[in-house]
Amino acid sequence: MTSSPSQSATKAPSQPLPDAKINGSSYASTSSSTLTFMASETAQFESLTLSVVNIEDSRCPTGTACIWAGQMIVTLAVNNELNEKRQIDLLTKREPKPISALGYTFSLLDITPYPKEGQSIQRSDQKVTLHIEK
Template identity: 30%
Template sequence: MKTMKRLMWVLFPIMLLLAACDHWGSPEDNVIDCTANPVFTLGYGDTADCGDWSVTFTGDIEDSRCPTSVTCIWAGRVDVQLQLGDDLISLGLPDSPEQGRSRDTVGNQVIELLEVLPVPVVAGEIPKKDYLIKLEVSAL
């Protein structure tokens, strides 16, 4: 009986650790194929494989959009950073020549920021892990 209890105390933590490891998955689970899906959504830290290059949603997020629960004079904007190979680029919405563009060219492809979620509801900072961006990749 004592042997069974000892065995249970040893096996139970091991089973918990194995279950936790399986839950997180591998980094490849977060890679999206943008050659098959030219319009795709990335979560913060996710990567899209676009054939000759890849794009990762990483870096700073500057979000000054007006929360939907308040009335603002200015709608605000949101800027995100994307890692393209060795380069870090910024894309923003709304598209503005003065403040930042919503698209950039990578080789013979155009990458465009279509949407940034969530839209702020109340004033306050949104954690990076909660952001999703919708991108479109198209040929020149």
């Protein structure tokens, strides 16, 4: 799958770190970055390889009335250059719940597109936005 212009890593001011790459496109990164990538693709961030294993999106679909706003859960496989591997579950209800692995802290910010009533969304159409801190 090719990189699209909407994929990005947004940098926050702080000390610079190596680049992030999504499908060969480099993005400057810092010790705190926001990274958006297609859920069906593998992303590179510094020395890490990130892959989405599973997505659970129970947010209240547009066009419905819900008692509960729902939540987002992304199971993420994280590998580093030493071939250390971790699988983490990133949870966001009202606020993201940060999870640490391999020297980084990850938070799930968003999954797009937002659910709509009567519409099935394939993982290949979903984008995941993460906040990553070293």
